[in-house]
Amino acid sequence: MNTSTPEDLTRSAVLAAHGVIKPLIHETPVFTSSSLSASLSNGNNMYFKAENLQKGGAFKFRGASYSLSCLAEELLAKGVCTHSSGNHAGALALAARERGVDCFVVMPSNSAKPKIDAVRAYGAEITFCEPNARARASTLAAVQERTGATFIPPYDAVNTILGQGTAFLELVNQVPEQLAAIVAPVGGGGLLAGTALAARGTGVRVFGAEPAGAADCALGLKEGRRIEDVDSKTIADGLRTPVGVLNFPIIQGNVEAVIVVSDEEIVEAMRLLWERLKLVIEPSGATAFAAVRNPAFQKLDIKGPIGIILSGGNIDLSMPLPWAK
Amino acid sequence: MNTSTPEDLTRSAVLAAHGVIKPLIHETPVFTSSSLSASLSNGNNMYFKAENLQKGGAFKFRGASYSLSCLAEELLAKGVCTHSSGNHAGALALAARERGVDCFVVMPSNSAKPKIDAVRAYGAEITFCEPNARARASTLAAVQERTGATFIPPYDAVNTILGQGTAFLELVNQVPEQLAAIVAPVGGGGLLAGTALAARGTGVRVFGAEPAGAADCALGLKEGRRIEDVDSKTIADGLRTPVGVLNFPIIQGNVEAVIVVSDEEIVEAMRLLWERLKLVIEPSGATAFAAVRNPAFQKLDIKGPIGIILSGGNIDLSMPLPWAK
Incomplete structure (x- = not known):
């Protein structure tokens, strides 16, 4: 039984x-690019x-993976379930398969075909x-009723947040110098809240990056309360959800600022990453780099190296x- | 002075x-994909x-880098030069810059703009x-006359071949099991000859991969003599050159077969690599994987894991x- 609080x-x-x-x-490996660093006005590594x-x-x-690891065997035996049109569905399906556990996914009928194919595969x-x-x-609810499967939420859950924070722990061990900031x-908010927890006491300043078309977190920080509704007018399809109940106060207490970027900035950052790092990165995955390139971030004049999480690479390559465009 | 023979x-x-x-x-990191392995008829890792x-x-x-490392300081002081429309020009320019050495590149006037930009950058x-x-x-010759720079050939040179072979050495150290083959x-032929040398005595069988539109090496092996002319009707722009004088006999003596693949197979392999490995790979870079997927290779029924060199990722992303298409 998952007893996390x-x-x-x-x-x-x-x-x-x-x-x-x-x-x-x-x-996952960590990459650097002297040409990308040189393109920043502050030239940060x-x-x-x-x-x-x-x-x-x-x-x-x-x-x-961590959510599954925290479930008791008798729960695992009944399987896990979630609703998602995106990366969480694929991740849970894969983690469940590797663990030999049944997985049930509720997907909106208009989900992108490659995402449906991946979950099915x-x-x-x-x-x-x-x-x-x-x-x-x-x-x-109907799927749970029928199967008894345990719901694994995509971001608004303790174990999800803790699992996502592990990327930062790896990063600081892989980097040969002390990071000044992580974006x-x-x-x-699973990744950002997890990162903020992992960075506590390390001296690394924590920043979020959010698309202007779904900037509920930045607005919430300004207004001092969680915004429950969110526009979803952004190319960054992984970032269209409102920030979670557990996630928001962690971000409020531990994240210095959330930098808001336009879709144009996201696409430009994405292209640079494909060209220079030779990595297939989805728009959501390029958003943190877009934030670092944004004048609002550069104006902070952070001295020292900056860690950037390229969060994913699932994009429909038939488009x-x-x-x- | 470079005294290699x-x-x-x-x-x-x-x-x-x-x-x-x-x-x-x-x-460079090494990647695996259980779904790609499962897609092979023999299911090799x-x-x-x-x-x-x-x-x-x-x-x-x-x-x-190795060619530069073998040059005496008095030669380095006059710089290095080459002719290339592709990856060798960029590589030499970057290696020279990191070494603080002048670099002069002769490029055909119809070279792709991103390659020109890279060399210039x-x-x-x-x-x-x-x-x-x-x-x-x-x-x-005119550039050499003017500058005294040393010519660093793209593939038909001892130090070039030795340098390219180092990718295989890394690979076998990074892989947790004994490779049955490398492609x-x-x-x-710089990479294939270097790989063949590096694999000598390791028990790893060595294969080449060549596009049908520029299959001079496969034809040469069949005819028992180096073919000096080559068609260049392939999307794999890095593989359009005829195999070199030094390279051919090494390949003849140490490579079991060169598998010939169509442009359609190369493009399909490339797409799979982008989708599953999330890597930007150019057509030439996907050719070895296309060969492994080809029936002629699968028919060999090789038991055990196969190493595949994804040779490069320089592609014009504006196309x-x-x-x-």
């Missing part, structure tokens, strides 16, 4: 989570944590629903590249 | 070259050596020439992706 949201809990999932996940090279193509596999059972929040919830994208 | 083309010379260039190059993540975006940096001086072999040679693409 919000009181477990600590740096040492992230360290413990890392110990548990280390044999299950990839230690940048260390890119390539979570697009994580299993399933995104950091989400970390949280999914990982052996999960898909139930389609109307593309709205109520249909998702009721369909998931991670924020959608539901024209976004800069060619 | 063909007698120096040995495995131990590759080992020595690796010792010299290790601090200069990236040890595959280990992908990601030389697209090498400095300059291709394995060519290895040979360029690495600080080399470019002289354009008509796009034919005679103009290349005469323009290079590398062949254009001029439509080849599978979308």
Whole structure:
């Protein structure tokens, strides 16, 4: 049984989570680029944590693996379930398959075909629903009723947050110098909250990166309360969700600022990453780099190297590249 | 002074070259994919050596770095030069810049703009020439006359071959099991010959991969003599050159077969690598994987894991992706 509570949201809990999932996940490589660093007005060294090279193509596999690891065998025997149109569904399906556990995924009927194909290829059972929040919830409830599977939330859960924070722990061990700052994208806030917990007491300043078309977290920090509704007018499809209930206060207490970037900045950052790092990065995955290039961040005049989490690489390659549109 | 001779083309010379260039190059990561392995009729484990993540975006940096390392200081002081429309020019320019040495590159006037931009960004001086072999040679001679720079050939040179062989040495150290085979693409043959030398006595079977539109090496092996002319009707722009004088006999004596693949197979392999490995790989870089997927290779029924060199990732991202054409 998963007995984690919000009181477990600590740096040492992230360290413990890392110990548990280390044999299950990839230690993703870290990349540098002298030409990209030279292109910044402050010329900071940048260390890119390539979570697009994580299993399933995104950091989400970390949280999914840790969530599974925390479930008792009698729960695992009944399987796990979630609703997601994106990377969490694929990550949970893959983590469940590797663990030999059944996985049930509720997906909106308008989900992108490559995402549906990936979830199916990982052996999960898909139930389609109307593309709205109520249909998702009721369909998931029906799946749980039928199967007894345990719901593994995509971001608003203790173990998910702890798992996502492990990318930062790897990064600081892989980098040969002390980071001055770390920048991670924020959608539901699993990655950013986990990163903030992992960075506590390390002296590394923590920043979020959010698309202007779904900037509920930045607005929430300004207004001092969580914004529950969010526009989703951004190319960064992984960041269209409102920040979670558990996630928001962690971000409020531990993140210095959330930098808001336009879709144009995201696409430009994405193209630079493809060209210079030779990595396939999805728009959400390029958002933290877009934030570092943004004048609002450069104006902070941070001295020293900056860690950047490239959160994922799942993009429909049958479509024209976004800069060619 | 570079005193290497063909007698120096040995495995131990590759080992020595690796010792010299290790601090200069990236040890590129190695990737696996259970879904790609499962897609092979023989289901072999595959280990992908990601030389697209090498400095300059291709394995060519290895040979360029070693060639520079073998030059005496009085020669380095006058700079280095080459003619190339592709990855060798960028690699030499970057290696020269890191060494603080002048670099002069002769490029055909119809070279792709991103390649020209890369060479220029690495600080080399470019002289354009008509796009034919005679103009290349005469323009290079004029540049040498003017500057006294030493010519660093792209593939038909001892130190180039030794440098390229170091990718294989890294790979076998990075892989947790004994490789049954290694597959590398062949254009001029620097990478394949270097790999063959490095694999001597290791029990690893060596194969080449060549596009049907420029299959001079496969034809040469069949006819027992080097073919000097080559068609260049292939999307794999890095493999359009005829195999070199030094390279051919090494391949003849140490490579079991060169597998010939169509452009369609190359494009399909490339797309799979982008989708599953999340790596930007150029057509030439996907050719070895295309060969492993080819029935002629699968029919060999090799038992055990296969190493595959993904040789580079320099592609013009402003163009439509080849599978979308």
